[in-house]
Amino acid sequence: MNKHTGSSLDDLLTEDGIFEEVTAKAHKRLLAMQLGEAMDRGKITKQQLAVKLNTSRSQLDWLLDPDNTSITLESLERLALAVGSKLRIELA
Numbered sequence: 001m002n003k004h005t006g007s008s009l010d011d012l013l014t015e016d017g018i019f020e021e022v023t024a025k026a027h028k029r030l031l032a033m034q035l036g037e038a039m040d041r042g043k044i045t046k047q048q049l050a051v052k053l054n055t056s057r058s059q060l061d062w063l064l065d066p067d068n069t070s071i072t073l074e075s076l077e078r079l080a081l082a083v084g085s086k087l088r089i090e091l092a
């Protein structure tokens with residue numbers, strides 16, 4: 001019998017000690033997807049965005065990497081502004 005039957009995914013992830021890691025990666029993947037959509041809407045290439053941010057293309061790829069969860073709020077704010085968006089962070 002499965003010991004996790006009836007428990008939520010959050011409970012399972014918490015029990016396994018990976019809830020925070022999985023949640024952070026999910027948030028970063030969502031953010032990377034939203035940034036990609038904003039770049040598409042604005043017809044902004046990665047090279048153009050790197051120039052706007054005064055950084056290299058490889059550094060931009062690192063910032064946009066969905067698995068990189070160690071990005072700073074300052075970098076997120078700069079990315080949002082560079083694609084014509086505003087960064088909104090909230091606790092729920």
